[in-house]
Amino acid sequence: MTTMAAQVASPRSARPSASCKVLIVGRPSIFRNGIHSLAEFESVVSECRAVQTCTEGVELAKRFQPHVLLVDVTSPCGSTVQIAQAFRECRPEMAIMLYSDGDHVPHVLSRDAQAYGAFTRTTSPSAIKRLVGCIVRDNVIADDHETVPDAGTLVRLSGRQMEVLREMSRGSSNPEIARTLLMSSHTVKQHTQAIYQRLGVRNRVEAVTFAQRLGMLPIGA
Structure with a gap:
């Protein structure tokens, strides 16, 4: 996968x-x-x-x-x-x-x-x-006393979850995503919930914004 x-x-x-x-x-x-x-x-x-x-x-x-x-x-x-x-x-x-x-x-x-x-x-x-x-x-805050950041968490999304996330960033509804990706609305909902959980967010706006911050989606996607 x-x-x-x-x-x-x-x-x-x-x-x-x-x-x-x-x-x-x-x-x-x-x-x-x-x-x-x-x-x-x-x-x-x-x-x-x-x-x-x-x-x-x-x-x-x-x-x-x-x-x-x-x-x-x-x-x-x-x-x-x-x-x-x-x-x-x-x-x-x-x-x-x-x-x-x-x-x-x-x-x-x-x-x-x-x-x-x-x-x-x-x-x-x-x-x-x-x-x-x-x-x-991202060094918006300058602090001469700080050292290299500690290793963070690794966020992983499956290929299908990334496809759903990209469609979400385009403003597509769940039924529209289902038609585009040839999957059921129930499956889209399952992927969406998994995306929220893995990114630690609650809605689409947070998911897209945070994914952009991580470089998983381009700004303005």
């Missing part, structure tokens, strides 16, 4: 004090939810601040110098893509992540905003932790 593997490097050995700064842009509730989601990663996240407007955020980013920007996709202060662009011009090395209070972040929105990742209120803590770990691994 054909398999595809991706090496997931775990977060680098943390110093006693964490080094990742997070800035949240959006509604007040997003701050509470974002803090709740990131709280368990205090060994990585040292400080988290929040603003409600893009203008405030850009000014704060110049002083605060965050490593990660968490953008509320339903923020009333402008389009997500425009907000991402404004911050990218201010601090191009910052990793941008999208957040939704709902259960879905459109893949096309993540692509257009050039987001590093996306998660929702239903995203599992393990998936968020993996995304934060990827940011650390």
Whole structure:
């Protein structure tokens, strides 16, 4: 059976004090939810601040110098893509992540905003932790005291699971995937659940986003 593997490097050995700064842009509730989601990663996240407007955020980013920007996709202060662009011009090395209070972040929105990742209120803590770990691994966070990352977990998907994942990234529904790959809807569902389990995610957006981060899918697939 054909398999595809991706090496997931775990977060680098943390110093006693964490080094990742997070800035949240959006509604007040997003701050509470974002803090709740990131709280368990205090060994990585040292400080988290929040603003409600893009203008405030850009000014704060110049002083605060965050490593990660968490953008509320339903923020009333402008389009997500425009907000991402404004911050990218201010601090191009910052990793941008999208957040939704709902259960879905459109893949096309993540692509257009050039987001590093996306998660929702239903995203599992393990998936968020993996995304934060990827940011650390990819040197978005510079730490002269850190050493080479420890060996991570090996994620393996079968050839059929990769075919299903690729169709998912194209926005195909389960019935459409079944017709394209000549398999039953039940089999597609089984493959989908297996993909979620192996990647440690809960939905399609997380699966596609995380697979892109691992290099298993091209960005904009």
